[in-house]
Every structure is written in C-alpha cells, then in structure tokens.
Amino acid sequence: MIGMVNLVAGSRVAPELIQDGFTPETVAVEAARLLTDSDLRLRTKAALGEVRARLGGEGASRRAAEIVLETAHSGRRTVS
Secondary structure (H helix, E strand, O other): OOOHHHHHHOOOOOOOOOHHHOOHHHHHHHHHHHHHOHHHHHHHHHHHHHHHHHOOOOOHHHHHHHHHHHHHHHOOOOOO
C-alpha cells in the first residue's frame, strides 16, 4: 500500500491506481463501483470516517496549524 488513506487505515480503503493502472477505464470502473454498490459505498464511508478520527477528527488541520504558528511566534525574536 502506498496511498495515505490506506496507510493510515492499515487496509485497502481506496483503490491504488498507479502508473499503468491509472487509466480512464480503471478510474471509470472504480467510480462506477462506488456509485452502484451501496455496500461498498457504506463500507468506504465508514473506513474514511475511521481514518479521519485517527488523524484527529474534524478541525485537526486547523489545530495543527495553530500549534505551528504558536511555536513559531514563541521563538521569534524582534530585530531592533
């Protein structure tokens, strides 16, 4: 596995269409599967929800950015 969502999940959540496997046809097949297979769609949504929770849930990127800014500002020296 090389896709970030799959790595975080520890299982195949999303298809990994890389190099020669990434064609209009394979993208269309995978998209059609999600649109027509309600069980697959529900399992995928649930797995993506678990990935989101593992990454800190809603607002995680904002919290991370705030921590980075706080850290940067606390170490900033003013030049006189």
